[in-house]
Amino acid sequence: MRDDPRLPMSPRFWRSPLRGPWFTSVLGLVLLVGITVLFVTGLVSYAAYNPDLSPVNDKTPDKGILGFYLFAWPTHPHWLYRLDQGVHVTLGITLIPVLLAKLWSVVPRLFALPPARSLTHALERISLLLLVGGGLFEFVTGVLNVQLDYVFPGSFYPLHFYGAWVFFAAFVAHALLKTPMALRTLRRLREEKNDLVPPRPAEPTVSRRGALWFVGGGSLLLFLTTVGQNADSLRRTALLAPHGGADPGSGPNGFQINKTAAYAGIDEAETDADAWRLVVTGRTGTVRLSRAQLAELPLYSSALPIACVEGWSTSDQWWRGVRLRDLAALVGYDGDPPDLFVESLQRHGAFRRAALRANQAADPRSLLALYVNGEDLSPDHGYPARVIVPAAPGVLNTKWVARLTFGDL
Numbered sequence: 001m002r003d004d005p006r007l008p009m010s011p012r013f014w015r016s017p018l019r020g021p022w023f024t025s026v027l028g029l030v031l032l033v034g035i036t037v038l039f040v041t042g043l044v045s046y047a048a049y050n051p052d053l054s055p056v057n058d059k060t061p062d063k064g065i066l067g068f069y070l071f072a073w074p075t076h077p078h079w080l081y082r083l084d085q086g087v088h089v090t091l092g093i094t095l096i097p098v099l100l101a102k103l104w105s106v107v108p109r110l111f112a113l114p115p116a117r118s119l120t121h122a123l124e125r126i127s128l129l130l131l132v133g134g135g136l137f138e139f140v141t142g143v144l145n146v147q148l149d150y151v152f153p154g155s156f157y158p159l160h161f162y163g164a165w166v167f168f169a170a171f172v173a174h175a176l177l178k179t180p181m182a183l184r185t186l187r188r189l190r191e192e193k194n195d196l197v198p199p200r201p202a203e204p205t206v207s208r209r210g211a212l213w214f215v216g217g218g219s220l221l222l223f224l225t226t227v228g229q230n231a232d233s234l235r236r237t238a239l240l241a242p243h244g245g246a247d248p249g250s251g252p253n254g255f256q257i258n259k260t261a262a263y264a265g266i267d268e269a270e271t272d273a274d275a276w277r278l279v280v281t282g283r284t285g286t287v288r289l290s291r292a293q294l295a296e297l298p299l300y301s302s303a304l305p306i307a308c309v310e311g312w313s314t315s316d317q318w319w320r321g322v323r324l325r326d327l328a329a330l331v332g333y334d335g336d337p338p339d340l341f342v343e344s345l346q347r348h349g350a351f352r353r354a355a356l357r358a359n360q361a362a363d364p365r366s367l368l369a370l371y372v373n374g375e376d377l378s379p380d381h382g383y384p385a386r387v388i389v390p391a392a393p394g395v396l397n398t399k400w401v402a403r404l405t406f407g408d409l
């Protein structure tokens with residue numbers, strides 16, 4: 001079987017003259033840097049949810065020691081989550097051609113016989129299964145979540161989170177084994193020959209450098225059609241960005257909408273000025289405020305973006321409303337406020353409520369916004385009132401707020 005060139009187990013089956021240590025090494029080193037950045041930005045992104053704060057924010061309750069690194073998410077700089085998640089998603093999409101080319105370059109090894117020459121070899125091949133399987137799993141779950149909007153109801157986070165740890169563990173082992181060889185190959189300190197070089201190469205149709213330009217061009221194209229989803233003025237260039245569908249229209253409320261009021265099942269009768277009351281609860285009891293009463297309180301403006309886990313973000317918008325810390329003061333917290341639990345009018349859906357940390361409630365830029373860009377919030381942007389907090393993931397900026405509960409969670 002090993003010698004029959006019609007079967008993939010035979011080295012002679014694989015004929016592309018592009019395969020060899022140089023091509024694999026270049027792609028491998030790009031992935032070494034890129035995937036490390038993806039892993040770090042991904043872990044940081046998860047910390048931004050403040051999962052230690054409350055079960056409401058915790059999307060992977062069984063994470064155990066994998067949550068060792070979690071930290072209290074800061075509110076400075078205000079674009080922190082926007083940058084982190086923008087890099088995570090844009091880079092992930094950009095690396096797809098590199099990942100595919102890298103896998104293509106080593107695919108003969110998948111079929112190599114015998115399956116294991118020694119115990120070390122067997123362990124190496126098992127780690128490769130975790131590496132390739134884990135890598136494909138992370139890229140596929142990531143892209144599906146970005147493109148199809150929660151195809152894994154409630155379970156994308158644990159899948160992607162645990163997958164990342166499995167994948168990265170195998171990735172570190174692989175990098176330790178292979179990086180020295182890849183660097184030597186690129187410095188041409190060693191003869192360019194290994195089992196990836198086809199024993200009976202076909203005529204080249206493209207040079208190795210040409211092939212690399214092709215892969216790089218694919219990445220560049222994906223980058224250029226994705227990166228625009230990180231700013232209002234560039235959004236039209238983001239051809240590959242999801243949610244091109246719900247047209248936010250123009251004007252002050254004309255920025256990205258993910259879930260409309262109709263989608264969230266918000267009943268207009270409930271948001272009506274006569275019916276809606278904000279219920280604020282804290283140490284000294286409960287107060288109820290109509291929108292008109294809220295608008296009588298001292299109002300402040302904050303320029304803050306919305307940045308979604310899916311990798312899109314808006315430019316800074318001008319929000320205007322009541323400071324969360326001022327609302328805390330109404331219910332007995334004169335100094336710094338405690339943690340805060342926010343609930344919306346929405347009855348179903350994982351993001352209908354969120355927990356905010358004391359530092360987020362205390363930041364003077366954190367608002368219960370009534371207006372955006374000089375106008376009332378539109379129904380789709382959370383009318384009558386929405387939370388907006390600097391540096392936080394979009395999920396924590398609850399729309400259609402009904403109730404704020406201050407107190408240690």
Ligand SMILES: Nc1nc2c(c(=O)[nH]1)N[C@H]1C(S)=C(S)[C@@H](COP(=O)(O)O)O[C@H]1N2
Binds near residue numbers: 349353393398
């Ligand atoms: N009540 C409520 N608030 C919510 C959501 C939601 O589903 N329900 N979605 C959140 C998410 S995931 C994001 S990214 C921001 C912005 O979402 P939008 O584009 O739908 O306005 O609102 C947040 N606020």
Ligand SMILES: [Mo]
Binds near residue numbers: 307308310394395
């Ligand atoms: Mo989001």
